[in-house]
Amino acid sequence: MAPISLFTALLAAAPLVHGHYSFIRLKTNGVWHEPLQYIRNKTSPFDEKQFVDSNFLWRYYNWPTYFLDFPDSVRCGRGNLDHAKETQVLTIKAGDEVEIAHLRSDPSEWDNGMFECADDRGACDHRPYYRTDFNHPGPLIIHLSKVPEGQDIKTYDGSGEWVKIHSRGLVSAKERPIKWELYVDEPPHLKFKIPAQTPPGQYLMRMDVLMAGMLNKYIKIGELGSFGQMYPTCAQLNILSQSTAQLPQGVLIPEIFAPEAPGMTHSSEMQHFQSIDEGYRYPGGPRWTGEEVVEDIPI
Numbered sequence: 011m012a013p014i015s016l017f018t019a020l021l022a023a024a025p026l027v028h029g030h031y032s033f034i035r036l037k038t039n040g041v042w043h044e045p046l047q048y049i050r051n052k053t054s055p056f057d058e059k060q061f062v063d064s065n066f067l068w069r070y071y072n073w074p075t076y077f078l079d080f081p082d083s084v085r086c087g088r089g090n091l092d093h094a095k096e097t098q099v100l101t102i103k104a105g106d107e108v109e110i111a112h113l114r115s116d117p118s119e120w121d122n123g124m125f126e127c128a129d130d131r132g133a134c135d136h137r138p139y140y141r142t143d144f145n146h147p148g149p150l151i152i153h154l155s156k157v158p159e160g161q162d163i164k165t166y167d168g169s170g171e172w173v174k175i176h177s178r179g180l181v182s183a184k185e186r187p188i189k190w191e192l193y194v195d196e197p198p199h200l201k202f203k204i205p206a207q208t209p210p211g212q213y214l215m216r217m218d219v220l221m222a223g224m225l226n227k228y229i230k231i232g233e234l235g236s237f238g239q240m241y242p243t244c245a246q247l248n249i250l251s252q253s254t255a256q257l258p259q260g261v262l263i264p265e266i267f268a269p270e271a272p273g274m275t276h277s278s279e280m281q282h283f284q285s286i287d288e289g290y291r292y293p294g295g296p297r298w299t300g301e302e303v304v305e306d307i308p309i
Contacts, residue, residue, distance in 0.1 A: 030072040030114060031144055032087070033217040033243045035125070035132040037109035038102055042132045045125060046117075048100040049245045053089025054116065071116040074239035077267050077274075084264035085168035086216060086244035095164045097246050104251035105206035109199060110217055114142065131199070146221035146239065147193040147283075149179030149273075151294040152202060153216040154247075156209070156257060163212040163246050171260030172216065174297045174306065176202035180286070183308035187283040192219060205300030210251040216263070218242045220293055223269055226278040236269045238293070258303045261295035 032052070034045050054071035058079045069075075075083050082091055102108070111132025113124060127134035134142045153172040157163050178200070181189040191198065223229075223236040230236065269275055273293030279285045286308065297306040 031112045033110050033112045035111040050090040050097050051093040052087040056088035076237045081264050099246045099248050101248045104208040107203050109201045144192045144219050147190040148221040149292045150219050152176040155214045157212040173260040174294050177292045180308040207253045207255040207300040209253050213247045215245040223275045224281045225275045231269050238274045258298050266295050
């Protein structure tokens with residue numbers, strides 16, 4: 011691993027870019043729910059003081075999360091458990107479609123106009139010089155984690171297994187220069203389905219658009235620049251289902267987002283949109299279609 015001084019330097023540089031993003035709204039059955047109605051809020055500012063007593067580790071609402079942060083921060087956002095009890099639980103059926111929406115501004119800046127958007131978008135920023143894009147290239151990844159038996163979703167910390175159910179990344183594995191589908195001025199609507207085979211129960215649903223770290227002749231695994239940036243939030247779901255299927259084996263978070271994990275680092279060529287790395291897979295483990303577990307690769 012890099013010396014702590016290098017890692018804190020990475021974090022110190024992050025605030026120089028204004029307004030990253032967080033998923034803050036859900037749509038089900040054709041209706042947008044209120045912002046953060048079913049999504050655990052995040053604590054801001056928050057001190058990621060895990061490795062060193064340094065003010066460089068203070069983070070605000072939309073600032074990035076890194077693998078070396080507190081596990082709870084990587085799973086569902088900084089301080090999310092402090093807000094879990096006050097967050098409502100959304101009842102949804104297995105097989106239902108979900109749409110999610112994000113903003114790049116802090117909740118203290120939100121107003122009604124940001125949730126009254128053209129094209130039935132769930133969130134938009136109408137202020138001059140502000141945008142509602144994803145200002146980093148990378149894939150959308152959605153995971154579910156079933157609350158273990160005997161536990162409650164409003165206290166569950168996500169330390170169990172996570173199953174990836176959706177990803178959205180490169181436009182095409184063959185296109186050059188490479189293009190990320192969400193790295194555009196006006197991202198597409200982000201819709202996906204809860205697999206119909208999902209067994210009933212309470213779940214955390216983790217939402218993130220992740221930017222991988224970079225490797226080159228100067229940057230090695232564990233060194234400055236190799237840590238991917240994450241922007242996670244989690245919704246609290248109660249999934250109704252007639253399915254008697256079992257969830258496939260999942261992955262653990264934060265372990266699946268370590269710098270050496272698949273998809274968490276790119277070469278310089280891929281980072282600069284020139285070519286896809288050989289054997290590249292989207293981060294977060296394999297993807298469950300409901301019918302089978304598949305290797306999550308661009309097509």
